[in-house]
Amino acid sequence: MGSYEEINYNLRPAKCIERKMLCEAFGRLSVFGKIESYGYIGFGSNYFTDFSLFHKALNICNMTSIEKDTSNKKRFEFNKPFSCIKIEFGNSTEVLPRLNLDSKKIVWLDYDGKLTKDILLDLNYIFSKAVSGSVIIVSINVTPETLSDEISESRLEKIKVEIGSNKVPNDTSEKSFPGWGTARVCRKIILNEISQILNTRNAEYKKENKLCYRQLFNFHYSDNAKMLTTGGIIYDEGHESHLTRCSFNDLSFVRENEEEYIIKVPNLTFKEIRHLDEQLPSKNGEEISAPAVKPSDANNYKRIYRYFPSFTEANL
Amino acid sequence: MNENIDNNIIKASPTKELFIFMLTRDIPLIRAILDLVDNSVDGATSIVTDGDYSNFWIQIEASEEKFSISDNCGGISIKTARDYAFRFGRPKDMELTKGSIGKFGVGMKRSFFKLGNRFRVDSTTSSSKFIVEHDVRKWLEETENWHFQFKEKDEKKTDISENQIGTKIEVAELFENVKKNFCLENYITEIKSEIEKAHALTIEKGLSISFNGQPLGKRTLTFLNSDELKPAFYEKSFENFGNSVINAKIYAGISERDYEKGGWYIFCNGRMVLEAEQTSLTTWGISNNMPKYHPDFAYFKGFVFFDSDDAELLPWTTTKTGVDADSSFYKLIRLEMINIIRPILDFLRNLATERALVEKEAIDYSPLEKSYQATKEVSYSNINEKGNFIAPIKIKIQSRPQIGRIQYNRPLEDIKKLQKILKVYSNKAVGEKTFDYFVKMECEE
Numbered sequence: 001m002g003s004y005e006e007i008n009y010n011l012r013p014a015k016c017i018e019r020k021m022l023c024e025a026f027g028r029l030s031v032f033g034k035i036e037s038y039g040y041i042g043f044g045s046n047y048f049t050d051f052s053l054f055h056k057a058l059n060i061c062n063m064t065s066i067e068k069d070t071s072n073k074k075r076f077e078f079n080k081p082f083s084c085i086k087i088e089f090g091n092s093t094e095v096l097p098r099l100n101l102d103s104k105k106i107v108w109l110d111y112d113g114k115l116t117k118d119i120l121l122d123l124n125y126i127f128s129k130a131v132s133g134s135v136i137i138v139s140i141n142v143t144p145e146t147l148s149d150e151i152s153e154s155r156l157e158k159i160k161v162e163i164g165s166n167k168v169p170n171d172t173s174e175k176s177f178p179g180w181g182t183a184r185v186c187r188k189i190i191l192n193e194i195s196q197i198l199n200t201r202n203a204e205y206k207k208e209n210k211l212c213y214r215q216l217f218n219f220h221y222s223d224n225a226k227m228l229t230t231g232g233i234i235y236d237e238g239h240e241s242h243l244t245r246c247s248f249n250d251l252s253f254v255r256e257n258e259e260e261y262i263i264k265v266p267n268l269t270f271k272e273i274r275h276l277d278e279q280l281p282s283k284n285g286e287e288i289s290a291p292a293v294k295p296s297d298a299n300n301y302k303r304i305y306r307y308f309p310s311f312t313e314a315n316l
Numbered sequence: 317m318n319e320n321i322d323n324n325i326i327k328a329s330p331t332k333e334l335f336i337f338m339l340t341r342d343i344p345l346i347r348a349i350l351d352l353v354d355n356s357v358d359g360a361t362s363i364v365t366d367g368d369y370s371n372f373w374i375q376i377e378a379s380e381e382k383f384s385i386s387d388n389c390g391g392i393s394i395k396t397a398r399d400y401a402f403r404f405g406r407p408k409d410m411e412l413t414k415g416s417i418g419k420f421g422v423g424m425k426r427s428f429f430k431l432g433n434r435f436r437v438d439s440t441t442s443s444s445k446f447i448v449e450h451d452v453r454k455w456l457e458e459t460e461n462w463h464f465q466f467k468e469k470d471e472k473k474t475d476i477s478e479n480q481i482g483t484k485i486e487v488a489e490l491f492e493n494v495k496k497n498f499c500l501e502n503y504i505t506e507i508k509s510e511i512e513k514a515h516a517l518t519i520e521k522g523l524s525i526s527f528n529g530q531p532l533g534k535r536t537l538t539f540l541n542s543d544e545l546k547p548a549f550y551e552k553s554f555e556n557f558g559n560s561v562i563n564a565k566i567y568a569g570i571s572e573r574d575y576e577k578g579g580w581y582i583f584c585n586g587r588m589v590l591e592a593e594q595t596s597l598t599t600w601g602i603s604n605n606m607p608k609y610h611p612d613f614a615y616f617k618g619f620v621f622f623d624s625d626d627a628e629l630l631p632w633t634t635t636k637t638g639v640d641a642d643s644s645f646y647k648l649i650r651l652e653m654i655n656i657i658r659p660i661l662d663f664l665r666n667l668a669t670e671r672a673l674v675e676k677e678a679i680d681y682s683p684l685e686k687s688y689q690a691t692k693e694v695s696y697s698n699i700n701e702k703g704n705f706i707a708p709i710k711i712k713i714q715s716r717p718q719i720g721r722i723q724y725n726r727p728l729e730d731i732k733k734l735q736k737i738l739k740v741y742s743n744k745a746v747g748e749k750t751f752d753y754f755v756k757m758e759c760e761e
Contacts, residue, residue, distance in 0.1 A: 070710065090709060094662045097655055097704055121605040121658065128651045164602035200651050203644035204556055 013265040013309050014221035018229060019050055020307040021253045022137065023057050025216060026106055028246045032133035032239070033104055036060060041099060041107045043067070044087070046079045050108065055082055060106070064088055066095045092122050101129035108231075110139045115186045117163050120193050127197040127213075130234050133242075137217060137231030138190060142183035144226075155182075163189065180220055183228040184258065187218060190230060198234075208238035216248050218255040221263035232256075252303065263304065266297035273308070276301055332456050335404070340430045345497060346510050347635055348430035349376070351423035352385050352485060353511055353525070354587065354636070357518055358416045359389030359483070361586070370522030377528055378498045378507075383431050383490060388482040391441035394471050397448065402464050414625040416585065424485075428452070432490035439483040445470045508532055514636075517586045537581070537619060539569040539699070540691035546706040548656045549699045557645050560626035564649050567696045568618035568656050569705060570664070570688070578614040580653070582639055583621045584630040589638055597641055599654045606654065607661065612668040616660055619696050620653065656705065663707040678718075684708060722747070 029035055036059045044051050044065030054060050061084040067076050070089045077087060088095045092109065107126055111119060119140065126136055145155045155177040160168050169188050176185050194213050202210045215232040235243055248254045253261045268276070272290045276298060279288040288298050301308065340348075353374060360372040374387040392401055401424060428435040429452065436449040446469040455464070490498070497503045508527045512519065516535040519525060525532045539547040547569025554562045579592040580599070594600055594609035598618075601608050622630050631643035639646050663684070670682035687708050724747075731746055738749045 091662070094659055097659050117602060117605040121654070124605060124651070125655050125658070128655060163605075166603055197651065200644070200647045203648050204554060206556060 011311060012223040013311075014223045014263045015227075016049075016309040017263050017265065017304050017307040018219050018221060019053055021219075021251075022108070022217070023053055024307075025248060025251055025254065026054065026058055026135065028248060028251075029104075029106075029133065029135065029233075031242045031245045032235070037104065038062075039064070039103060039105045041066065041105055043092075043108075043110050044076075044080075044085065046076060048079065048081050048085065050110070051085050052081050054106070055084065064099060066090070066092050068092070091118075093118050096122055096125045101126065101134070102131065104131060104133040106135045106137075108137045108139070110137075110229075112141060114141050114143075115159075115163065115189065120163060120167070120189075123190065123193055124197055127194055127234070128201060132211065132234060132236040132239055135216070135231065135233050137229060139227055139229040140186060141225045142180070142186055142220075142228040144177045144179070144182045159185070167192070180226065180260070183220055183226065183260070186228055187230045187258065191215065205236075208236065210237045211235070212237060212240075214243060215256050216254050218258070218260045219253070219263055220260045221265075264300045265304070265308075266293075266300045268293065268297065268301060270310070273301075273310070277305065280305055332459065332462070336429045336452075336456075339426045343426060343430060343635070345430060345494060346507055347637070348427040349378075349383075349385075349507060350510060350514055350636075351427050353515065355424060356385065356387040356389045356483070357515060357523065357587075359387065359391070360518070360523060361416065362414065363390050368522055369518055370524075372523050374523070374525045376511075376526065378504065379528075380490070380495045380498060382486055382488040383494070383498070384484065384486040386482060386484040388479070391444075391481050391483055392437075392439040392446075393441050394444050394446050394466075394469055397437075397439070397446055397466075402448065404462075416627050428487055431487040431494055434488045436486045436488075437483065438485075440473075440476060440480050442476055442481055443473060445473050445476070504528065513591050514588050515586075516588050517583055536693075537696045538571060538693045539567070539617065539696060540571050540688070541569070541694040541699075542687065542691040544687045544706070544708050545570070545691050546703070547694075547696075547699055548660070548705040549702050550652060550656060551702060554645065554648075558624075558626060558629045560624050560629060562622060562624040562629050562645060564652075565621040565623075566618065566649070566653060566656055567620075567699055568616070568653075568660060570615040570660065570691075571617045571693075573614045575611055575614040578616050579609065580618045580620060583619070584632040584636070584639075585623055585627055586621075587632075587636060589632045589636055597639065599650065599657050604650075604654055606657070613661060613664050615664055615667075616657070618653065618657065620649065622649075659705045659707065663705070666710045684710065722751070 026038075027035060029038065038058075038060055039062035040051070040054050040060045041064045042050050044067065048065065051063055051065060055063065063082075063085045065076075065080075065085055065087045067087050067089050068091050069076070073087075073089060076089075080087065088098065107130070109119070109122060109126075119138070123136075123138065130136060145158055147155075154174055156168070156172060156174050167189055169185065169192065172185055175181070198211050198213055205211070211234055213232055213234055215230065217229055217231045219227075219229040221227055221229075233243065249256070255261050268290075272293050275290040276288055276293070279286075280302065282288050282302065287295065288302055289295065290298060353376070356374045360369055364372075372387070372389055374385065374389070377384045404425060433452050434450070435452070436447065438447045439445070447467045448464055449467045450464055504527070508530075511525060511527070512532045512535060515523065515525065516537065519532060519534055520537060541547060547567055550564075550566040552564055554564065577592050579594040580590060581588060581592065582590040582598075590598070596603045599606050607613075624630055629645070631640045631646035631649075632638070633640055641647075667682070667684045667688065670679070670684050673679045674682050674685070684707075731743055734746045734750065735741060738746060740746060740749060
């Protein structure tokens, strides 16, 4: 059973904010090539929320949704919101090698599970094929493993067994995993994997064509489980100036290193939201406030108000 | 310079004994023989233009008295013999033998030193002929002179007929351990199998090799193929690894199940350097984010061909028994091999799952098994269309509802009564009918 059956993705507020932030960042890719010419590959599930947003906001038309549930094909086909979406059925490990990555792509591997060797294998495929200008994003569950009764089964051992001990960074210890620690370890593992693949791939290229990776996203959020979304752009060394011109750094949520951007969603009423909105954007970063709203909530709202979702009951 | 004049000289030149010891210590006898076969195959390769080796033969004889290898593979020119073939190491300015497998310039001499005390090389090309014959013990005695001598040579011979062209190498006064090995039938079988393996590709292309009069066998390089189930084929040329181009071809798919023979086969300039590779050196195991080799994967077969005019660019080890795992070119290709094998392993896993379900009678038949059974054997060389491995998509199979068994005792009188009411004759039927009745009446949703 996929998690789509438990919850409508639209209702995950942090995810919703993240999606809008990503969309805004994608808009800046036009320096590398018309954004309409990009292809999008994602896991649309039954709701296709990301597909709808990226199609409407960016006019991306070449869209592929990877769907692992092969028993409900008709339902997925029926729920496709736009005709330009193609659904490929099968696990990502099976489907990805069938997809052509010869042209610029935005790929969002939005897994619900934890980091596994299959995920690293998916990255292996994408990073061994993706061309300059492509953006690749991975979301994984980084809730620390529950401490089992058996003391011998440590979190460190568990991850070593899952992905191989040579992939776990040297300085990782048992203390690295609690809280958001698992997210930090996983980001490092993913980054190391990407570097290794590009390094291997670059053996073939002359200097100006050598491929580089620049991390752009390092989101931490928790609608329920702790989630990590990390990703970035592949570019060849000759195109470094393109990257500068994209000015990703002007976006408050872009993170190029290990520092994370935490999406925290305050619980506010519509009346409070309207009251806060009237003070935004605040001049010179002044504090905003609403009666009886905690200053920290108001401050969190200030960071994300442009992406803030509003949920209401509606007759559509 | 005379030693008396220059007292500053400290002797650092190697002795011949050390040299021979170092050269031969790390090389097994089998490899020494294979090196000689490699030279003959190189000779044929330099002549063949259309990939057809059927005009060429190599004959190997090994006994207690002597070892010999003869071929009709073009012969060695006097220039090659003088400047290269008998030298230790390949001079930098030596012209490349295109697509050759002998690359380090040690093979032939090393083999002589490994085998015995006397050697003789008799070689004829279309325009020349020479004989070199030496007693290694005598050569060792002359400590300062490293040269060999031609015993006979004719650089401009005109009356040579086609069937005289070729090389015959003989090593006599074999060393004791060599003699012993040549008397063991198992050892001879092993050598034959090693040659068959190393030159599987050229043998398949028509080269005939015999050992003590027996022809060596062909190894089939085939896949199972159908419209639904097709091997993958990848081909690419690389120009940035040196002055010559390296061509890489990867064929991968499934064949008959064989645990020993499953895995990757890697060829460098036609020479098989890895057979049925099943470790992390290729694509297996967690360091490659892949599963370990496993009985379910024993259907897998992959052939990788690296070809280059410059043999030194190829990622093989000096002994030609493996690939150089540190080669950046090999790592690049391995990335591709991993991408190619993934869907094949997925298919094999799904096949195993379906078979297990059939065994448990949870499904009537396995659709993947059916497509596997419908395949036909095809040689790798008939696969020309580039593309990924093609397999039927796994369909979620509606399995039959799981069934449990109930057994219980009730008064016989009651059972008989129910038999009459239900119009059945067995106790079993009474149990089933009453159960069904209860389900129908009480379990409606």
